[in-house]
Amino acid sequence: MFEHLLSDPAKAFREEVRDLVKWVPRQMILDMDQDRIQFPRAFLEEAGRRNLMGCRYPKQWGGRDMDWVTTAMAMEEVGTLGYIFACVFGVGAELVCDAIIRHGTDDQKERYVKPLLRGELFAAECLTEPRGGSDFFGTTTTAVEDGDHFLLNGQKRFIVGAQGADFFLVYAKTASDRKPHESLTCFIVDRDTGVQTEYLYGLMGCRGGGAGRIVFRDVRVPRANVVGTVNGAYAVFNTMMIPERLGTAAMTIGAARPALDVATRYSSRRKAFGATINTFQGVSFQVAEAAMLLDAARAMVYATCTAVDRGEPPGTTRRLISETKKFVTESCQQVAHNAMQVMGGIGYTNVFPVERIVRDLRLASIWTGTNEVMSMIIANEWYRTHAGQASDTGARNWEMDADQAEAVDEKIYE
Structure with missing residues (x-):
């Protein structure tokens, strides 16, 4: 952990989060x-009881009232329990809360954010559909106005928390005659309004997070549950990509840390050819690479968190967040491989x-936007x-720092 980058309040908060991590029974992880x-549910209730969720909100x-650096630290610590713990911790307390805090009404914050952060309600975010995930604005879920309500129809799948959520943050098409970015609306949808969920078994990993398919059939959603404005979900989606992808990066570090710790302990004790295997470069160099990747990943997360905290321009933070999500998730997968x-x-073996x-x-480079999508955004x-x-006349033109730079006849672009 980078102690020099954490404030004293952040260090104190870290100890609170670590106490929660110690509280989690081994059997819960196995089950x-x-x-x-x-x-x-019990884990989220305990986290809420300790006031550990959504630490950066008012x-x-x-x-x-904490910052993004502190949030990243907390997500990393929770991630050490297992990737799925951080997933369910972050989906409600970071993603759904973020949308309502930034774009919702005070009534929505009172009814949904407060009880969610107390661990009394649970939430899930609904983006991915059976027809695809990366093409978010191509959603086929629809919401048609019906007086003071909307009638919601469609399906979402691979929704973390679907099995346990009390309400869902749902994006649906509300204007078929507009451009994709101007046709979606974000809704808060209560489970008891007729939402159907089905738990999906057979996941390769990250089990126990309630991932499932959600079906809406003429579900009535009151207009008061629109987050932001009708047809204005693009603004909500844009701000949510910060906690979704930056939070993913932070928690991935935490999930990879125990693998390096276990391998380090094992290689310090396991003997072969008359010596502990950590004395062999074929082993120690892999541990060294893993340690380097974790340090580089954490440095990248904290640098990007600082940029977000300081309000750097949206284009800059969008690139940094995408770079961070891609680099960290791929690096941590390499750490586990090593x-x-x-x-x-x-x-x-187990x-x-x-x-x-x-x-x-393995989920890390797929969810919250595949790493191929991250590369597209970065580019x-x-x-x-x-x-x-290039239009900044005060910048140095490095192209001219070559002996034959004036050979314009050799600079052929078409």
Whole structure:
């Protein structure tokens, strides 16, 4: 952990989060991985009771007025329990809360945010549909006005928390005659209004988080539950991408940390050829690479959190967040791979938790926007920013720092 980047209040908060991590029974972790627990309600209730969720939101609505650096630290610590713990912790307390805090009404904050952060209600965010996930604005879920209500029809799938959520943050098309970015509306949908959910078994990892399919058939949603404005979900989606992708990066570090710790302990004790295997470069160099990747990942997360806290321009933060999500998730998957490689065959069994960590972390580069989508955003923002810098007459033109730079006849672009 980068102590020099944490304020004293952040360090004190970290100890509170670590106490929660210690509180979680070993059997809960095992039961979730075996699908004996389909949704960790007790964990979220305890986190809410301790006032640990949504720490960066105003105290007025149940938060603790902290910053993004502190939030990232907390997400990392929760992630050490297992990737799915951080997933369910963040979906409600970071993603859904963020949308309502930033775009919702005071009445919505009172009815949904406060009890959610107290651990009395649970929420899920509904983005992915059976027809696809990355094409968010191509959603086929619809909401048609019906007096003071909307009639919601459609399906969402792979929704973390679907099994246990009391309400859902749902995006639906409300204007078929408008451009995709101007045709969606964000709604708060209560489960008891006729929402149908089905728990999905057979996930490779990240089990026990209540992931499921959600079906809406003429579900009546009051106009008072529109988050933001009708046809204005683009603004909600844009701000939610910050906690969704930055939070994912932070928690991925936490989920990978135990793999390195277990591999380090194992290689310090396991003997072969008359010596502990950490004395062999083939082993120690893999541990060194894993430690380096975790440090680089954490540095990137904290630097990006600082940029968000300081209000850097949206284009800059969008690129940094996408870079961070891609780099950190891929780096942490490599950390888990190295840990298993160091441990050999025993790492491939359930005698150690490394095999579960490898399975769980495979989700990291897929959800909250695939890493291919992250690359697309990075490229778009980079070229856009570069074009703006090219018009800055005060910048040095490095292209001219070559001996034959004036050979214009050799610079052929078409």
